[in-house]
Amino acid sequence: MINLKKLPLKKEHIDKLAEYGLQNIPSEACSCMRFSSGEEVLREGSPISWLSIVVDGRAKVCRTAPNGKSLILCYYISYGMIGDVELMTRQEIAASSVIAITYFECIVINYQNCLTELKTNIFFLNKLGTELAEKLYKSAESFTSSALYTGEQRLCTYILQTSHRGHFSDILTDVSCSVGLSYRHMFRLLGQLCEDGVLEKRESGYYILNRKELIRRSHTAADSPDIVK
Structure with missing residues (x-):
């Protein structure tokens, strides 16, 4: 310790x-x-x-x-x-x-x-x-998850699991390893989520702007479609 x-x-x-x-x-x-x-x-x-x-x-x-x-x-x-x-x-x-x-x-x-x-x-x-x-x-x-879900689904699920009070600020190199994506591809997905208004990039990390849409894009929604209703 x-x-x-x-x-x-x-x-x-x-x-x-x-x-x-x-x-x-x-x-x-x-x-x-x-x-x-x-x-x-x-x-x-x-x-x-x-x-x-x-x-x-x-x-x-x-x-x-x-x-x-x-x-x-x-x-x-x-x-x-x-x-x-x-x-x-x-x-x-x-x-x-x-x-x-x-x-x-x-x-x-x-x-x-x-x-x-x-x-x-x-x-x-x-x-x-x-x-x-x-x-x-x-x-x-x-x-x-690694075997059956898309990269976007894995990334969105990871963000939902690891965000704190709507703030996601984990080390991105660690994130890419954990969700099984190259750093470049993961960064493109984050950029797309920001462009779509799901996330917002700030100096301290990313903020969730549209949690319902983030859930819809995660594999949580794929497993339980009713979760976003």
Whole structure:
């Protein structure tokens, strides 16, 4: 974990732990962590000995290829766990990087003081299993998207998933890798979306002007036509 900013837990944090059946774990094993946009929450290849529960904010999860390019695996939007895959596969090294893209807050649980609780708490293990299954489903969905949908559909879906309050400002080289498009083709599609009044280019990124049309052009609409009605 990078740039540690430990804070004591508040009532809302205890309530969040209770959602996972972990309200009774030792207080010394937990702390609240806060990150600003752009800060690393976790670095791929670094040691990991903790589990984190997202409280608020959004962070991108990515993996780096040998050529240095980053592939965005998924986004957390105010829910979910970080480090669950490593916990269940007994990996001591982080399999991917986690980077805050908005203000990001999470509860960190150190394995050292409560590993037995994490491995024997049935309520928690059921919750963990459900979230791992959801990640597997999203992974399969991502593969299907790459195989079956057009570049415009993939890009529009990506913008919908990663925008914050109508603002899309991700690193475009990362975006092109994540949606399986060349940078040039992706940039042409962004230009067309701006020309059509769906997006507006500003210094800080792109703003969604016509969300309904963006949804219509995404593969979300292809899967569920009624969503834009």
